[in-house]
Amino acid sequence: MSLLGVRGLGIDFGGITAVNALDFDVQPGEIVSIIGPNGAGKTTLFNMISGIYKPDRGTVTLDGDDVTSLEPHKLAERGLSRTFQNLQSFEQMTALENVMVGCHMSERSPVWVDLLRLPSSSRRNRETQERAMTLLKRVHLEKAAHMEASSLSYGALKRIDIARALACNPRILLLDEPAAGCNAVETEEIDALIAEIAQEGVAILLVEHDMKLVMKISNHVIALNYGEKLAEGTPAEISRDPKVVEAYLGSHGGKEAADALG
Amino acid sequence: MLTRIPPRVRALLILSILILIAPMLFPSSFYYRIGTLIFINSIAVIGLVILIGYAGQISLGHAGFSGIGAYACALAPTHLGLPPFLSLILGAVISGLLAWFVGRPILRLKGHYLAVATLGLGMLISMVLNNEAQFTGGPDGMMVASLGLTKGLEGLFDVNLKTSVVWYWFAGVMVLLGAWIALNLYNSPTGRVLRSVHDSEIAAKTVGADVARYKLVAFVISAVYASIAGSMLALFNRFITPDIASFLHSVELVTMTVLGGAGSVLGGIAGATLLTALPQALTVFHEYEHVMLGLIMMLVMIFMRDGLLPTLRKTLTRRAIA
Amino acid sequence: MSEFLQFVFSGLTVGAVYALVALGFTIIYNASSVVNFAQGEFVMLGGMATVFIFDAGVPIWGAAALAILLTATIGILLNKLAIEPARGASVVNLIIITIGASIFLRGLAQIVFDKQIHRFPAFSGDTPFNIAGATLLPQSIWVLFGAAAVFIGLYAFFTRTLMGKAVLATANNRLAARLVGINTNFIMALSFALSAAVGATAGVLVTPITLTSYDIGVMLALKGFAAAMLGGMGNPFGALVGGLLIGLIEATTAGYLSSDYKDAAAFIVILLTLFVMPQGLFGQKSMERV
Ligand SMILES: Nc1ncnc2c1ncn2[C@@H]1O[C@H](COP(=O)(O)OP(=O)(O)O)[C@@H](O)[C@H]1O
Ligand SMILES: [Mg+2]
Numbered sequence: 001m002s003l004l005g006v007r008g009l010g011i012d013f014g015g016i017t018a019v020n021a022l023d024f025d026v027q028p029g030e031i032v033s034i035i036g037p038n039g040a041g042k043t044t045l046f047n048m049i050s051g052i053y054k055p056d057r058g059t060v061t062l063d064g065d066d067v068t069s070l071e072p073h074k075l076a077e078r079g080l081s082r083t084f085q086n087l088q089s090f091e092q093m094t095a096l097e098n099v100m101v102g103c104h105m106s107e108r109s110p111v112w113v114d115l116l117r118l119p120s121s122s123r124r125n126r127e128t129q130e131r132a133m134t135l136l137k138r139v140h141l142e143k144a145a146h147m148e149a150s151s152l153s154y155g156a157l158k159r160i161d162i163a164r165a166l167a168c169n170p171r172i173l174l175l176d177e178p179a180a181g182c183n184a185v186e187t188e189e190i191d192a193l194i195a196e197i198a199q200e201g202v203a204i205l206l207v208e209h210d211m212k213l214v215m216k217i218s219n220h221v222i223a224l225n226y227g228e229k230l231a232e233g234t235p236a237e238i239s240r241d242p243k244v245v246e247a248y249l250g251s252h253g254g255k256e257a258a259d260a261l262g
Numbered sequence: 263m264l265t266r267i268p269p270r271v272r273a274l275l276i277l278s279i280l281i282l283i284a285p286m287l288f289p290s291s292f293y294y295r296i297g298t299l300i301f302i303n304s305i306a307v308i309g310l311v312i313l314i315g316y317a318g319q320i321s322l323g324h325a326g327f328s329g330i331g332a333y334a335c336a337l338a339p340t341h342l343g344l345p346p347f348l349s350l351i352l353g354a355v356i357s358g359l360l361a362w363f364v365g366r367p368i369l370r371l372k373g374h375y376l377a378v379a380t381l382g383l384g385m386l387i388s389m390v391l392n393n394e395a396q397f398t399g400g401p402d403g404m405m406v407a408s409l410g411l412t413k414g415l416e417g418l419f420d421v422n423l424k425t426s427v428v429w430y431w432f433a434g435v436m437v438l439l440g441a442w443i444a445l446n447l448y449n450s451p452t453g454r455v456l457r458s459v460h461d462s463e464i465a466a467k468t469v470g471a472d473v474a475r476y477k478l479v480a481f482v483i484s485a486v487y488a489s490i491a492g493s494m495l496a497l498f499n500r501f502i503t504p505d506i507a508s509f510l511h512s513v514e515l516v517t518m519t520v521l522g523g524a525g526s527v528l529g530g531i532a533g534a535t536l537l538t539a540l541p542q543a544l545t546v547f548h549e550y551e552h553v554m555l556g557l558i559m560m561l562v563m564i565f566m567r568d569g570l571l572p573t574l575r576k577t578l579t580r581r582a583i584a
Numbered sequence: 585m586s587e588f589l590q591f592v593f594s595g596l597t598v599g600a601v602y603a604l605v606a607l608g609f610t611i612i613y614n615a616s617s618v619v620n621f622a623q624g625e626f627v628m629l630g631g632m633a634t635v636f637i638f639d640a641g642v643p644i645w646g647a648a649a650l651a652i653l654l655t656a657t658i659g660i661l662l663n664k665l666a667i668e669p670a671r672g673a674s675v676v677n678l679i680i681i682t683i684g685a686s687i688f689l690r691g692l693a694q695i696v697f698d699k700q701i702h703r704f705p706a707f708s709g710d711t712p713f714n715i716a717g718a719t720l721l722p723q724s725i726w727v728l729f730g731a732a733a734v735f736i737g738l739y740a741f742f743t744r745t746l747m748g749k750a751v752l753a754t755a756n757n758r759l760a761a762r763l764v765g766i767n768t769n770f771i772m773a774l775s776f777a778l779s780a781a782v783g784a785t786a787g788v789l790v791t792p793i794t795l796t797s798y799d800i801g802v803m804l805a806l807k808g809f810a811a812a813m814l815g816g817m818g819n820p821f822g823a824l825v826g827g828l829l830i831g832l833i834e835a836t837t838a839g840y841l842s843s844d845y846k847d848a849a850a851f852i853v854i855l856l857t858l859f860v861m862p863q864g865l866f867g868q869k870s871m872e873r874v
Contacts, residue, residue: 014868043874052464052874076470084874088465090458092525101458105470107451111479114450115443121450128451168469320676322683367859373675374619378809379858382851385806393844464874509802513683520680549695556688563677563684564670 001064003028003203004080004172008058009048010227018044019227022058026172026220031194031204033214035238036224037247042207043085045224046174049205050082051075062172077105081170083161085177085207091150095141098149098160099132102167106131135163140189155186162193172203179210191217215239223247270445273528277441281434294426296542301433302494304534307518308440308527309487314516315524316453317480318460319369320377322512323384327357327485328492329391329507332406333398335496339407341397346409350493357489358482365481369474384512391504403503406496429498436494437531440487444527456480488515517559523569532571586717591839592832593715597724597793599831600731601627604786605808606815606823607735608779614755614818615775618667618678622686624805625693626783629655631796632693634788635702644704652784658689659780660773668772686801693798706792723792730789734782735824742820751775803847807834810854816867825865829853 002025010020019041026032034042047053049060051072059068062078070078090098100107107128113121136142139159144152149160158178165173175194179187191213198204198217208214214221215235223230223238225247231238238244267275284297306328313319334353338344344352368379391398398404411432412425447453455476458466467473496502505511518537523529537558541551566573605623612620633651638644666681673681707726712719742748754761754771762768787796811830815822830850838846857864 047874050468052468071472072464072467073470073472076468082468084465086874088462088874090461090465092461093454093457097454097457101454101466101471102469104451104455108455108471109451111452111483114447114452115483117446117450121446124451125449164465164469314676318676320679322679368855371858371862374679375813375858375862377619377679378806378813379855381806382810382854385851386848389845389848464872510687513687517680517684520676524676550691552687552691552694554691556684556686556691559684560666560681560688563673563681564666567673567677 002026002061003030003063004049004205005061005064006045006049006058007061009045009055009060010057011044011048011053011055017227019048019055020057022224022227022229024222024229024232026203026205028171028203029198029201030219031198031206031217032220032222033206033208033218034222034224035208035211035214035244036230040224041227042224043176044227046082046176046205046207050080050174076168076170079169079171080174081165081168081172082174083158083165083176083178085180087154087157087161089149089157089160092148094146094148095152095156095160096129096132096136096145099135099163099167100128102135102164103128103131105168132163132167135167136160138166139163139193155182158182159186159190159193162190166197170202172205173197174205176207177209178206179208179213270449273445273526274438274442276528277438277531281438285430291424291426294424294430296539298426298429298433298498299495300535300538301430301437302491302498303515303518303538304437304531305433305440305494306488306491306515307530307534308437308444309484309491310515310519311524311527311530312444312447312456312487313480313484314519315526315530316448316460317456317477319477319480320373320516321380321481321484322377322509322516323380323382323387324484324488324515325509325511326384326387326507327361327488328495328511328515329387329504330357330360331489331492331494332496332502332506333391334489335493336404336406336502337397346407346497350490350497353493354486354489357485361482361485362478365478366474369477369481381509381512384507385509388504388507388509391507398504401504403501406500406502408500409497433494433498436490440490441527441531448527452476452479514555517555520569521558521562523571523573525568526571529569529571533569536570587839589716589718591835593718593720593724595832595835596828597721597727597790597831598834599811599828600727601786601790601794601804601827602807602811602830603824603827604731604734604782605804606811606827607738607820608783609808609812610818610820610823611738611775611779611782613812615751615772616667618682619809620662620685620779621679621682621805622662622689622801623779623783623808624801624803625686625689626655626659626780626801627787627790627804628693628796628798628801629658629689629780630784630787631791631800632697632702632787632798633784634791635704635796636697638704644707647704648788651788652781655784655787656777656781659776659778662780663773663776667776668769686805690798690801697798699798701795701797703792703795721793723789727789727793730785734785735820738778738782738820747774806854807850810850810857813864814853814857816864819864819866822864822866 004026006022006024009022011018036042048055051070054069059066061067062080067075090101107124109121109124133142136145139162141156141159144156149157162178179190182190195217218235221235221238222232223244230247231241231244288294310324313321331353334356335346335349338349338352339346364383371379392401412423412428415428416423455466455471459473459476463473492506495506514537518533519530521536522533605627608623608626609620612618630651633654634647637647637650662685666685670678670681706723708722712721742752750766751771754766754768758768807830811826812823814829815826830853833853834846834849837849
């Protein structure tokens with residue numbers, strides 16, 4: 001049984017079909033990449049899988065259970081976690097606190113315990129702080145721990161986003177353009193991190209424009225165009241697929257990208 | 263040295279010191295009365311700091327909960343035979359329950375819609391208080407029983423006390439208690455979720471937080487604060503009119519909250535102090551009270567978007583660095 | 585039956601006023617996404633200014649025109665001094681700014697004018713028409729036709745004139761509008777002026793019936809907002825239907841249930857609309873983008 005199963009998924013916005021009739025599976029520990037030009041529906045797909053948009057058609061399953069349109073926090077409890085293409089940082093909180101919020105599911109306690117700051121509340125605080133610090137170290141941001149997120153660079157925020165998602169202890173992680181807007185060094189760090197996370201057995205659904213990376217680490221690639229699946233297969237198959245080269249890489253700047261596809 | 267102390271404790275220390283030394287500067291015992299009013303408003307404002315400042319949810323109807331608290335203290339002693347203090351608790355329970363029932367649908371709304379829905383809720387409460395004159399005395403208001411603080415203390419210690427002085431210390435302790443709870447919340451698992459909802463509701467959901475529930479928690483807590491403040495005002499003044507539940511009062515409370523800096527308890531109290539003391543200082547310009555209030559609201563929100571205290575702190579740290 | 589007709593007449597009359605307030609909301613909301621809580625003050629200013637200019641000896645038409653002009657100027661000032669400098673502020677900040685403006689204008693009216701209740705004579709006398717047992721004031725007809733004229737006039741302005749289309753373009757996409765050379769600052773000022781003028785017109789039309797005083801603005805703003813939301817925020821046609829519906833609901837509540845709680849009707853409508861269909865009758869459903 002697949003970890004994540006998508007069947008016939010589709011959604012419309014005011015008469016425009018953003019995603020249609022999508023089928024695919026993600027097995028435990030697998031890296032599956034979604035590629036496609038801007039506006040192809042990749043982010044919309046993520047939003048449907050993670051419960052932010054309610055799909056008009058089709059189903060999403062986790063471990064075979066139908067989880068279509070389940071609230072995002074219910075999905076997080078089932079081990080599905082994600083990052084955002086357009087940052088959704090907690091801007092007025094420190095980097096450390098951002099990741100601490102990610103630990104919510106393991107630290108949640110009755111409200112009155114927190115209001116009165118009973119010893120158990122303080123203890124949870126300490127434990128969460130340690131865990132969050134470890135995660136920050138993993139993304140090389142321990143130095144920024146006590147800086148407010150709004151004062152951090154875009155690249156740093158992207159990594160905090162990943163650390164926050166990891167704090168949920170996901171079994172499957174949805175990464176929406178994790179390296180977009182990052183400089184070369186940051187991109188490399190993020191690449192390495194993704195590979196590492198996958199190594200630990202977390203399944204990854206990845207949207208990424210860096211084709212070198214996609215081709216290198218994916219078990220499986222799905223190409224989208226106009227919300228529909230154009231092709232699916234191993235990186236090698238996809239990079240040879242003429243429809244993909246035509247649609248995704250398009251005419252302009254196609255050569256450079258075609259080189260990247262190998 | 264001060265920086266070693268955790269911010270939470272530091273805030274409480276500063277607050278305690280201010281409450282303790284303020285009376286030394288009072289030229290007359292009339293100022294104990296103003297101090298008490300400041301504390302009572304501060305209590306409602308601390309609740310709104312949790313709702314608006316922490317969780318980022320606006321309410322233009324919290325005066326309604328103050329009204330419930332106030333009229334609980336006005337009505338329960340005569341109609342139910344409850345002692346005033348238990349009436350205060352009853353008011354808080356009713357406010358909390360009402361907030362809990364209406365909060366779930368209302369808090370699905372955002373921004374302007376939430377503002378208008380809470381406003382409508384406050385208006386409905388205020389309308390009931392105005393119209394049910396056989397119970398509430400209508401717009402003319404009604405008398406309220408005494409909490410009996412002064413009498414009780416005089417009986418215990420065989421001394422002569424001024425009511426306004428006793429109330430000053432009682433309300434001061436209540437503010438400290440309210441601030442302590444709000445500050446506890448700030449750096450706790452629950453408080454963190456509330457603050458994350460302020461910045462991105464969606465991200466908070468995706469890390470597993472039941473955002474609807476947490477918003478409701480903040481709404482209920484703030485309603486209880488507002489209710490207790492209303493009860494205290496009724497018991498202090500021994501008289502109450504439906505104005506306490508009016509839209510204008512809701513707006514005043516929100517303005518106090520954001521004026522000083524909605525994110526911080528001390529900022530909220532600073533805002534409450536300013537807006538409570540200012541009209542008292544300007545009684546000669548009574549005519550201009552609304553003009554002033556409106557101007558302050560606009561100027562602060564345009565030029566100091568984060569409120570007084572945070573803006574001040576930023577300017578100071580920038581100076582310190584430069 | 586004649587009783588019901590009576591409620592319909594009075595409901596439509598106040599409903600037309602709510603529709604104009606809602607239309608004022610809509611104009612500003614579309615141009616700037618700001619919900620202007622000071623909208624009701626425009627109605628108050630229109631009525632109060634007319635009263636005082638009229639009392640100073642100016643004929644009623646001149647007084648009304650001057651009052652509308654004055655209110656439009658105040659609308660422009662409000663935009664220039666309070667809304668424009670606050671661009672990019674959070675929704676909470678903007679709410680407080682416009683409520684501040686509302687309280688400020690009310691306080692100002694209390695000083696410049698007074699705290700009394702005022703009226704000026706109806707345009708065509710006070711002899712009511714008798715229609716199927718119900719009475720209809722000539723001024724009510726003025727209100728209804730005046731509101732209709734405003735709606736038709738604005739419709740023509742927005743769809744037939746270049747400037748009107750520029751406003752719509754700005755509402756649609758501010759940046760794109762600027763790129764094609766539209767002066768969006770001017771459009772914003774224009775929207776506030778129009779919105780204020782519409783509000784003031786409502787005040788001029790209805791004051792002979794409902795009377796006016798410095799503090800009528802908040803209630804009107806709320807009901808106008810309720811109307812705008814019921815119709816679907818941002819939709820002028822929705823504002824019209826929403827306003828008339830709120831007026832009718834209110835009049836029938838006052839007639840059949842309790843006049844003490846007629847104001848409650850509007851709020852209950854707001855709350856129910858928000859819970860059941862937040863997009864309103866004619867609004868579009870939208871999903872927040874992430
Ligand atoms: N909330 C929304 N409302 C309306 N249209 C939307 C919404 N979200 C996405 N879309 C539309 O869906 C299409 C796919 O967008 P998106 O999923 O962001 O593409 P990608 O991530 O592949 O670049 C686009 O045409 C976009 O405009
Ligand atoms: Mg995308």
